[in-house]
Amino acid sequence: MVVAVVLVLIVVGSVAFHFLSPWWWTPIASNWGYIDNTIIITFWITGAVFAAVVLFVAYCVWRFRHKDGQKADYEPENKRLENWLMGLTAVGVAAMLIPGLFVWGQFITVPAEATEAEVVGAQWQWSYRLPGADGKLGLSDTRLVAADNPYGIKPDDPNGHDDVLIEADYLHLPIDKPVKMLLRSVDTLHDFYVAEFRSKMDMIPGAVTYFWFTPTRTGQFEVLCAELCGTGHPYMRGGVVVDTQEDYDAWLAGQSTYAQLYAPEVLKTATID
């Protein structure tokens, strides 16, 4: 009896906790509301299955607990029932998988109009690079990283000269403009993660990874590192500020380029062009 009651309480308590507890996701600030929807679908389906299974067990424990003289049924198999259950499960799984794959297709298909923004991870800070006036990021290589070239930008690539560098400061993004985040690391694995954007991706030294999103809400959002990167991992914080277009333009005008910061002699030739 106690066991059955406890099992029922587990279901009731879990459902109550789900709806009443103050701990839930952050208000979304990107276009990935589809992901939230898929999570909600998954919650309903899995929640129903959990409640059904545990309540069934509770009923069995209450109804069929041992009493003197009781004898169990002898029923080795029931093909019909097993096939039905298998079919229902497959339907439930498909109901979660199909929307999930559909949204994943969107997640990995970057719209053509997306602008690029590069994030560079290094223990334990975030730096950013924007493509500048030409809309192109200059080539980079970890082996070029040095005190006067923290991004490892190839000095002889003209595309890099006007790249806007944002070191140890917040990245600003204009609202409602899709952006492709190009992720790079110069030392170890990191993961660029903003909870409000619902998206994250590891950064790998020696490779460029990416994800895209469209910011949909102005404000300031904390960047966390979500891949263990040594003892300073929890302190690897940064920020992204989503601006209106005017605020963004004003902010961008105040930033410095690679040529201005690290290569004064290049700057000279660049201005001649």
Next chain:
Amino acid sequence: MVDATHGPDAHAAEFPDVELYHPRSWWTRYVFSQDAKVIAIQYASTALAIGMLALVLSWLMRMQLAFPGFLTFIDAAAYYQFITMHGMIMVIYLITALFLGGFGNYLIPLMLGARDMVFPYVNMLSYWTYLLAVLVLVASWFTPGGPTGAGWTLYPPQAILSNTPGQESGIVLMLVSLILFVIGFTMGGLNYIVTVLQGRTRGMTLMRMPLTVWGIFIATVMAMLAFPALFVACVMMLFDKLLGTSFFMPALVEMGELLPHDGGSPILFQHLFWFFGHPEVYIVALPAFGIVSDLISTHARKNIFGYRMMVWAIVIIGALSFVVWAHHMYVSGMNPYFGFFFAVTTLIIAVPTAIKVYNWVLTLWRGDIHLNPPMLFALAFIVTFVNGGLTGLFLGNVVVDVPLSDTMFVVAHFHMVMGVAPILVIFGAIYHWYPKITGRMLDNTMAHLHFWVTFLGAYLIFFPMHYLGIMGVPRRYFESGDISFQPPSAHDLNIFITVMALIVGAAQLVFVFNLIWSIRHGKPSGGNPWRATTLEWQTPETPPVHGNFGRELPVVYRWAYDYSVPGAAEDFIPQNQPGTNPPHSEAPRKRKGTKP
């Protein structure tokens, strides 16, 4: 196929004297023993002992999360050492070793009617290699820099870089210990597989084996295929660390200095690790599936529902688990198109897994449920496994994983599904088979106390933890209090979880005390206290002596689940009892009521 109607003496005539090594001294009987039952107890004791260390480590890390700064000796480096060693010990050195080395060794020969494993000497070496692996692991606490703090996944390049504690020697000892573990496990695993295939007694067809043996057997086959990936990954990382190769090391700048590595791939390690790591989840789960099936059937006095479906589900899960590994890597930066494939395979595996759950609960239906401690733990397993399995549908569904990956949701999920659930089965199994191992029952009052605190406490720890992850709190954070989006109440939840963890941990001391106390003071159990059908309960002596079955091996006439057979005198018929009531094929195919 074997004709089960042969008399018992036919078998004895084929093997007039069983070729067993007979121990002559105390040392060869109890220490360097080749008896699978002694080896099983050695494996289990070592695993439980090192598991206590992992338990203490979990206390320490929870103390840090709830009361940062209270224990001043926990700095970031120590915290990462704690989580790394806790994870590795729990997954490999406790759960894997206990299920396969412990229960595998004890139960396979007894349940199959064999006198011992087929290669007893190799079996002994398996244990001693495992013990060496454990000692090497523990030794890293006593080296300069201490054990590695790379996280149990040991992802390079960070695992061998500075800013990871244990960079001096801890990581090397970890890799060496894993290599030793794989070597030791291979020796044991070959034994389990060959014994299952070749060592069964007359009449014990594959489709009459108890599901416990099926679970352990398929898990061992999987381990034989999966552990080599871990083995080579460890060897390659050792080369990177000690010889300066670049298997996993790209060009990178460490503390402002360009390292001599170039061209390696950190993602390659992740593929190798998870090619081992995902099957590992099922290497732990399948023995639990098998054991819990037998616990439920025995204590509900009812045949397991859908035996053949259960066997095939185990086999299919085992096979599928080799094509789902990259669902651990959806946000690793691998080719994003892999996500489609691995999400589909991962969610397909939910179907055979769900079948198993349905068949467990349908076994309870119209049963005669005895709420003995093993049954209580089996019920708790169903609750926690269903909970943890369902949250796996979030993480397996590639796009849903994106926000949840690397958060506390993942921690909650895998603890529920491959920590709490299999360990509840381990407890149930120990309460179930302790009488066979010692001849005495474990104390029932202590068992109930242990059960309620462990089950409810563990659920209260890990269920709310999911919601921290949904909020976005990352895992592996030494301190998380200052995260901007976290309300202050999240810290209250952290304190609650820590208090529960301390209580649940303390309850395990009751269990350990019960194990030791009952050896002398437990109620004598007799040979078959649960009135079970399988062969280990039919031995002439309890505890069974070396050789297990006296002069003649048992002959098997029926499947392992003849409980409450209509018309039978008792509510169970042992597998070695001759007779044709009920008419049985391998597993009865006819539905109830279609035959008299």
